[in-house]
Amino acid sequence: MSDLEPLGPEHLQYPERHYGMDHSHYSWQMLTEREPVHWQQGKLALWVNVSLQYFPLNQRGLPFPPAGGMTMPYPDLRHYSLRDYGNRVGIYRILRALDKYGVKPTFAINGDLVQRTPYLMDMLRERGDEVIAHGWNMDTPHYGGQSKGLEKEWISRTLGSLRKASGQAITGWLSPGKTHSENTPALLAEQGVEYFCDWVNDDMPYRFHTDSGALWAMPLSTELEDQFILRNNLHSETSYAEQIEDACRFLLAEAQDQGGRILALNIHPWMLGQPHRIAYLERVLEFITAQQGVFSAPANALLKECAQPVAEPA
Amino acid sequence: MRSDPGFYDYWPYHERPRLTWPNGARVAFWVAPNIEFYELNPPANPHRKAWPQPSPAVPGYSIRDYGNRVGHMRQMALLDKYGIRGSISLSTALCDHHPEIIELCRERNWEFFSHGIYNTRYTYGMSAEQEREMIRDSMETIYRHTEQKCAGYLAPALSHSEETLDLFAEVGTELFGDEGGFYTCDLFHDDQPTPINLRSGKRFVSIPYSLEMNDTIAYVVNKVEPRRYGQMLRENFDRLYQEGAENGTVMCIPTHNYQVSCPHRLRAFEEALEYITGHSDVWVTTGREIAEFYLENHYDDARADIAVKNGSAQQEAAQS
Numbered sequence: 001m002s003d004l005e006p007l008g009p010e011h012l013q014y015p016e017r018h019y020g021m022d023h024s025h026y027s028w029q030m031l032t033e034r035e036p037v038h039w040q041q042g043k044l045a046l047w048v049n050v051s052l053q054y055f056p057l058n059q060r061g062l063p064f065p066p067a068g069g070m071t072m073p074y075p076d077l078r079h080y081s082l083r084d085y086g087n088r089v090g091i092y093r094i095l096r097a098l099d100k101y102g103v104k105p106t107f108a109i110n111g112d113l114v115q116r117t118p119y120l121m122d123m124l125r126e127r128g129d130e131v132i133a134h135g136w137n138m139d140t141p142h143y144g145g146q147s148k149g150l151e152k153e154w155i156s157r158t159l160g161s162l163r164k165a166s167g168q169a170i171t172g173w174l175s176p177g178k179t180h181s182e183n184t185p186a187l188l189a190e191q192g193v194e195y196f197c198d199w200v201n202d203d204m205p206y207r208f209h210t211d212s213g214a215l216w217a218m219p220l221s222t223e224l225e226d227q228f229i230l231r232n233n234l235h236s237e238t239s240y241a242e243q244i245e246d247a248c249r250f251l252l253a254e255a256q257d258q259g260g261r262i263l264a265l266n267i268h269p270w271m272l273g274q275p276h277r278i279a280y281l282e283r284v285l286e287f288i289t290a291q292q293g294v295f296s297a298p299a300n301a302l303l304k305e306c307a308q309p310v311a312e313p314a
Numbered sequence: 315m316r317s318d319p320g321f322y323d324y325w326p327y328h329e330r331p332r333l334t335w336p337n338g339a340r341v342a343f344w345v346a347p348n349i350e351f352y353e354l355n356p357p358a359n360p361h362r363k364a365w366p367q368p369s370p371a372v373p374g375y376s377i378r379d380y381g382n383r384v385g386h387m388r389q390m391a392l393l394d395k396y397g398i399r400g401s402i403s404l405s406t407a408l409c410d411h412h413p414e415i416i417e418l419c420r421e422r423n424w425e426f427f428s429h430g431i432y433n434t435r436y437t438y439g440m441s442a443e444q445e446r447e448m449i450r451d452s453m454e455t456i457y458r459h460t461e462q463k464c465a466g467y468l469a470p471a472l473s474h475s476e477e478t479l480d481l482f483a484e485v486g487t488e489l490f491g492d493e494g495g496f497y498t499c500d501l502f503h504d505d506q507p508t509p510i511n512l513r514s515g516k517r518f519v520s521i522p523y524s525l526e527m528n529d530t531i532a533y534v535v536n537k538v539e540p541r542r543y544g545q546m547l548r549e550n551f552d553r554l555y556q557e558g559a560e561n562g563t564v565m566c567i568p569t570h571n572y573q574v575s576c577p578h579r580l581r582a583f584e585e586a587l588e589y590i591t592g593h594s595d596v597w598v599t600t601g602r603e604i605a606e607f608y609l610e611n612h613y614d615d616a617r618a619d620i621a622v623k624n625g626s627a628q629q630e631a632a633q634s
Binding site: 004012021145 | 378
């Protein structure tokens with residue numbers, strides 16, 4: 001017999017066992033059941049998001065440490081400086097690669113970077129690419145049980161800094177580590193955010209309900225992230241490129257008869273901006289942009305089309 | 315606690331009685347899609363955490379939901395293309411949450427077997443009465459929604475008690491007599507079906523399900539590159555096909571729609587399916603059909619041979 005601590009009756013009770021989801025954030029609907037989207041510019045949208053991040057040296061790691069953060073006893077100079085590398089060196093290689101292939105990215109930026117890297121902020125402002133808020137920094141996660149007041153303050157400070165620095169309305173949000181508290185979506189909606197990129201349960205945008213109005217959930221695959229494939233899974237750079245190319249082939253084929261699709265690539269300058277990796281980003285961008293039916297667009301442009309679907313071309 | 319669960323006796327993988335499959339096939343090949351529902355906020359089991367973060371654990375929950383929202387239709391299309399009926403390891407609460415998926419699989423005459431109620435409810439800490447009730451609920455739910463008499467079991471999230479297999483077999487008998495509860499996917503000790511020792515003496519078999527070929531084990535635990543996973547599947551098949559010329563084997567690909575159906579992984583999976591089903595002497599089948607055929611045609615010979623092998627080994631040990 002087991003001598004494990006016994007379970008109470010609640011372990012055989014299922015209060016949410018009913019049709020649809022076990023929560024009220026969105027409706028249950030398979031992708032194939034939805035009205036197909038027809039992009040004006042092609043079949044498959046390439047959306048590249050560049051995440052610009054700040055990992056503080058004095059990381060608290062509460063209630064969990066950020067992926068890619070400090071792992072050694074203080075001061076963990078190796079990880080601090082290697083992440084900082086992305087904002088000093090890697091980003092400039094990435095920009096050059098994006099421009100070479102005519103890719104229109106979004107930049108998801110930690111609010112803390114506004115005062116830390118004003119030169120970079122000015123340059124991005126000049127470029128005019130869409131900016132998405134990426135939380136305050138990588139050590140300020142949104143998490144279940146977090147104080148609502150404090151979370152509201154982090155969101156407000158982040159949006160305020162980025163709106164001022166970019167001159168943009170900032171309607172997109174990407175949480176650090178894609179984690180939430182139970183209040184995150186409603187707090188975002190209250191503060192003028194129209195879409196977030198945190199839930200990885202779809203390949204197309206869908207409506208996400210909150211008590212403060214609906215948001216769009218934008219699909220930004222974690223499985224295809226550079227840092228997930230290379231750092232978490234320890235796959236080779238060649239495999240990274242193959243995986244992106246295979247995903248591109250598959251989604252483009254699916255888009256031929258199921259409606260528009262998005263190939264969403266979240267990349268990190270501290271990862272792909274390394275000298276030995278940048279060529280693999282160039283390789284995948286060259287491959288993707290050479291495909292018939294692929295076009296590049298930032299998130300807000302794609303959402304605009306989803307909000308006002310265009311008729312199927314005759 | 316026991317040092318050996320006692321489910322099976324040692325049985326060397328050579329000089330076994332010849333196992334044959336229908337139409338002279340060398341390999342019985344089956345695909346077992348796990349169609350699962352993970353709860354956003356399950357009651358906390360003191361022995362295993364469901365999620366790494368406090369609820370809402372968006373990263374883990376949302377990728378699993380992807381499997382149902384997006385992935386299922388992709389895998390089903392591939393299995394249709396290669397003439398494969400899935401043998402579904404089912405979180406049976408999904409019958410309530412997503413009946414559309416159940417209906418699509420039922421129309422295709424896929425098999426449904428029990429994988430518990432939710433994959434966020436673990437067996438650890440359950441009393442025998444609780445585990446029996448959970449298993450009964452799962453088997454009754456499958457019957458109510460599909461009219462299938464559940465034959466197989468894979469414990470939810472592979473969480474077991476010492477009594478799991480006994481309870482499953484007994485509930486199966488109570489509900490369906492000999493037509494229910496007669497095989498398990500929980501054991502990984504062999505590449506052929508094997509008889510399982512239960513306290514009831516019920517004729518019951520372990521069907522090879524393969525942890526190594528499981529996409530989640532490959533991708534999440536072992537962090538295998540997608541194309542290498544495809545290669546592993548083909549090489550696994552090659553050897554089982556080769557050996558199957560002498561003595562029949564079983565190959566299983568356990569899948570999860572949130573892993574294998576991601577856009578960057580489908581190509582490797584499809585190439586493996588095309589390769590395997592492109593061979594002539596393959597019995598493309600389901601877990602239940604393998605178990606039924608084995609019970610009918612091979613179970614008794616296997617029992618006898620196991621007794622002989624263990625008897626002679628014991629005699630030798632006694633004489634030395």
